Amino acid sequence: MTSNSSGTRAGTAREIQITFDCADPAALAAFWAEALGYKLQDPPGDFRTWDEALDAMGVPPERRNDASAVVDPAGDGPRLFFQRVPEPKQAKNRVHLDVRAAPGLTGDARMAALEAEAERLVSHGAARLQRFEPAPPLGAGHIIMADPEGNEFCLD
Structure with missing residues (x-):
């Protein structure tokens, strides 16, 4: 395969993530998990819960709803990422x-x-x-x- 100007190989599809700007990432992630049959993304590494992971990362409690993500349990569909933004949808x-x-x-x-x-x-x-x-x-x-x-x- 040949590379194109962006450095990707011609004919190679890229993974995508769909990102939502929102006010309440946890609530919107829960809605879309329900709507699509997705699940909340598992915490990283060997952490059993997101609270354990965020504690280890030093994320203060007031910042723990800054982002959330849901994934297709079968691994086929795109990841949906939800990030807190200050402005409302306009x-x-x-x-x-x-x-x-x-x-x-x-x-x-x-x-x-x-x-x-x-x-x-x-x-x-x-x-x-x-x-x-x-x-x-x-x-x-x-x-x-x-x-x-x-x-x-x-x-x-």
């Missing part, structure tokens, strides 16, 4: 996640599956924003949601 997302809640389903069955997932996520702090009905041939139907801090995502 505009519509330019990039959003599509949560595939009804793969392979069409019509009424698809929309029923999306509605059930929307209801489940609302019970965990999400907000339902708008429903788009199926519009064949290209529009299968989807529901726009917002996570507990207002970041838009779609159930599709």
Whole structure:
């Protein structure tokens, strides 16, 4: 393989991490772990808990919710990283996640599956924003949601 100007080998995919700026990393990480079937990232090394690891690192209690991360338990999906920022969300997302809640389903069955997932996520702090009905041939139907801090995502 040849290298390109960035130093990566041509044809080699890079791992990605999706980063969320937020006010409460622990709470948002817990929401997205629930939404995606992810888990909180394990503490580093031989530490049994994050509190043990953060104690050893000298992180003061008031800084322990500065960041959090969730990972796919199977190791296939991207890591989601949540970092505390001082400013609130101010505009519509330019990039959003599509949560595939009804793969392979069409019509009424698809929309029923999306509605059930929307209801489940609302019970965990999400907000339902708008429903788009199926519009064949290209529009299968989807529901726009917002996570507990207002970041838009779609159930599709």
